[in-house]
Amino acid sequence: MKGSHFARTRRRSSEATVMLCPLLGACLWAAVLGYKPVVVVHGLFDSSEDFINLKRFINQSHPGTNVTVIDLFDRSSSLQPMWKQVEGFKAAIYPIMQNAADGVNLICYSQGGLVCRGILSTLSDHNVHSFISLSAPQAGQYGDTDYFKVFPQFVKSNLYHFCYTGVGQLISICNYWNDPHHRDLYLNNSEYLALLNSERPNPNSTEWKKNFLKIQKLVLIGGPDDGVITPWQSSQFGFYDDNETVVEMQHQDLYLKDVFGLKTLVARGDLIFCSVPGVEHVWWHSNETVFHTCIEKWLL
Ligand SMILES: *[C@@H]1O[C@H](CO)[C@@H](O)[C@H](O)[C@H]1NC(C)=O
Ligand SMILES: *[C@@H]1O[C@H](CO)[C@@H](O)[C@H](O)[C@H]1NC(C)=O
Ligand SMILES: *[C@@H]1O[C@H](CO)[C@@H](O)[C@H](O)[C@H]1NC(C)=O
């Protein structure tokens, strides 16, 4: 049943493609093979409506692509704990994967980039081809920005008092709050990022690394004018040392020890950095230059 449904939907989208662009080789190729479905996971305080432009860009460059923006944990629900979001998004994405014989591509924006990393680490039979991380705080967050006004009584220097507690860990932001001046508290209390990075003892780290490394490409997109992700290099696994000097990924322990596979990906030639200046945080998914420079070619 599943197989025949799949063949039918593929044929339908292929016919549409041929009608749209009968003269273009790329489109004919798409008609024969089909582009992989794209799944989009949104970030903090967003919802699926924020991705209309991205859907348009994909439809224009790769007509016929089936794009699904997962409509879960919208707006203030996006403050729910990260593991809960991982389970929710995973349940929604898994059937899409099962319907996609050639695999899917994932575009995960902002906090969604960390949700996706949780899914990829804990789902042993995922078939994600490109994991596109769009300005996501992959190495954590340490900065006061508009997004963090949910905690009006705190600033970055004292938010650890709240975040590194049992109650704090019920809020998504605290799950990846990474205070470089309170490393011990982070290691002891972060129930998400420290575990995902195996910075905290994780009995499943070997398994998680194996799962994560099933991706074919990791594309890390970010830029210096982001204004929300702090430091912006966190989008590419750079982070502050205890002097708040940014240490690039290549000098981070989690890279050097290949804790979850970053070094393996580099050795395989499958880790791509794409840095773009002049883009504020809320524009990453709607900026056509970003799409053409950093995303388009990884959606095959
Ligand atoms: C894709 O583009 C075509 C041609 O511009 C348009 O007719 C179609 O409605 C678009 N599909 C989506 C899902 O945006
Ligand atoms: C697009 O993908 C979704 C999720 O797998 C599926 O329900 C839907 O039927 C697909 N649409 C088309 C036109 O193939
Ligand atoms: C972290 O946990 C260990 C073991 O439970 C404890 O000895 C240590 O004091 C904790 N450190 C902090 C900063 O809470």
Ligand SMILES: *[C@@H]1O[C@H](CO)[C@@H](O)[C@H](O)[C@H]1NC(C)=O
């Ligand atoms: C490790 O995996 C097991 C089995 O999948 C699971 O029950 C357990 O919660 C995982 N441990 C952690 C720390 O996530």
Ligand SMILES: *[C@@H]1O[C@H](CO)[C@@H](O)[C@H](O)[C@H]1NC(C)=O
């Ligand atoms: C931090 O800064 C101090 C004073 O500038 C310096 O002595 C120290 O070596 C620095 N530490 C690191 C880890 O760079």
Ligand SMILES: *[C@@H]1O[C@H](CO)[C@@H](O)[C@H](O)[C@H]1NC(C)=O
């Ligand atoms: C889109 O990105 C380009 C840089 O590639 C930048 O110059 C431009 O200002 C951006 N536009 C918006 C609306 O962010």
